[in-house]
Amino acid sequence: MKAIRILTRSIRDSFKSVFRNFSLSLASISCIAITLIVVAISLILTYNVNNFTSKVERDVTIVAFLDTNIKEEGRQEILEKLKKMEGLQNITYESKTKIGEEMMNSSDIFKNIMKNWDESESPLQDTYLIKVENIKEIGSIAKRIENLPGVDIVKYGEGMVEQLVSLFDLVRKICYGMVIALIIVTAFLIANTIKITIFSRRREIDIMRLVGASNINIKIPFVFEGLILGVLGSIIPIITTTYGYTALYEKFHGQLFSSLITLIKPQPFVFQVSLVLLIIGILVGMFGSWRAVRKYLKI
Amino acid sequence: MSLIVCQHLKKQYKTGVVAIHDLNLNIEKGEFCFVIGSTGCGKSTLIKMMYREERPTSGKIIVGGINVAKIRNSKVYKLRRKLGVVFQDYKLLNRLTAYENIAFALEVLGLPKDEIHNKVLKVLDLVGLKGKAKSYPHELSGGEQQRVAIARAIVNGPRILICDEPTGNLDKRTSMEIMEVLKEINKLGTTIIMVTHDTTIVNALKERTILLDNGRILKDYAKGTYKYESNKNIN
Incomplete structure (x- = not known):
C-alpha cells in the first residue's frame, strides 16, 4: 500500500515537474527528438541496405x-x-x-x-x-x-560472388556499428541534457534526502520524468519517419535508381521503426535521469 | 543510554585540513545543547557528521542507536528519519506552500493523505503558523519561513532536532521567537543540538553549551552554568 502511494505520488510529481520546468523539459525533448531523427534515418538506411543485400544474395x-x-x-x-x-x-x-x-x-x-x-x-x-x-x-x-x-x-559467378558477399558483410557491419554508436551517443547526449535539468533541481533532491526519502524514492520520480521526456521526444521522430518514409517510397515507386534496389514496403516497416524509436526514447530518457540523479545521491 | 555518542571522532578533509580532533561527546535524551565556537572551529562539521552529510575519518559516532560512520549511502535515509534538520537558509521549496512544504516530508515516506493532513495541521499549530498554511515562502517573513522549516523537520516526530544556525538570518526579536518554538519542542521530549554564533541566545537560555576550538572541545558547560565572559572565544 505504502509502495503504491509512493509510486502514484512519483508519477503525479513527474508529470507536474515536466510542465513546471517546461523550458528545461523542452530542451531535453528537443535533444531527444533531434538525435532520434538521426537514429531513425540510420535505421531506415540499415534495414534497406540489409534488404537489398539479402535479396541479391538470395538470387545467387x-x-x-x-x-x-x-x-x-x-x-x-x-x-x-x-x-x-x-x-x-x-x-x-x-x-x-x-x-x-x-x-x-x-x-x-x-x-x-x-x-x-x-x-x-x-x-x-x-x-x-x-x-x-x-x-x-x-x-x-x-x-x-x-x-x-x-x-x-x-x-x-565464382570470384565475384565472394567479393560481393564480403562487401555486403562490410556494409552491414558498418551500418550496424553506426546505429549502435548513434544510440550510445544519443544516450549520453540526452543523459547530459537531463543532467543539466536536474542540476537546477538538486535543492529539491537535497531536501528529499534530508527529510528521509530513500534513494529509490528520490530516483523514481526523476526516472518517470525521463520516461515522459523520452515519450514526448520520440513523437516528432515517429511522425517524421512514418510520413517521411511513406512519401519517399511513393515518390520513388518503391525503387531507388533501378529495379534492382527495391525499398522496403512502408507498412509495417515504419511501425516497427517507430516502435524501436519509442523504446530507445524511453530507455534513454530513463537511463539519463537515473544516471543524473545518482550523481547527487552520493556523499 | 546517551542518544548521541562521539568517541575519538576525527574528521580530516581531502585537502588535509583537520576539522575535528579526537572528540568525545555524549548527549542525553531530552537535552538542549548549544554548540558554539569561532568560524572554522569545526562546529558545522560536527553536526554534519551527526546527520551523515559528512563521513568521519576515524572514530565512532552513534546517533539514535545508528553507527553513522558505518552506515551505507543507500541506508542514510534510515538515520534521517530519526532526526530533523533545520538550516540558516530554511531550505524550503519555493513552488510549494507552507502546508505543502511540510507535507512533502511525509509524502516521500508514503504516508496516507489523512494522516499527513492531521500531522501537518498539528505541527503548524505548534510553530504558530496555523493561518499561513496556504502561503508560499516568498509571502512569509524570515522568521515565518524558519518556523515552516522547523515544522517540516519535526512533523515526522524525530527524537533529535539538529539546528545549523537557525537564527543566523533573523533579527533579535524574531530569533527569540524561534528559540521559544525550539524550547517548546524540547519540552515535548525532542533532543535539540543547535549550532549558533548568537551569544545572546546562548546566554539567555543557559542550556548545556559546548565550546569548540580548532576541532576540540574547549569547554562543556552544564545547563545553567554558561557565562557570557567565555564569549571571547567566539568571533
Missing part, C-alpha cells in the same frame, strides 16, 4: 552442367545425391531442350543458328539450378557438386 544460383550424354537414370541419381546434400535450399532441373527454346526465343540470331541442330549436335547441357541456404558456403557446396559423377562443370 549455382548452375551444375551435367555431362552431355547423361541419361534419365543418371540425372535422377544426381538429383537424389543433391537432395541428400546439406545446405541446399532449392533444386530446379532445366533440360537442354528447354534452355535451347529459351535461347531461340530470346534472339533471332540464336534462332537462325540453333534451328538446324538436332539433339546429338547440340552443345547445350542439361542443368540443375541450385540455391543455397547460406551464401558464405556457396564455394564449398559448388565444389562438392562438381565432384558428383555425371556433373561436368559448376558455375556460380
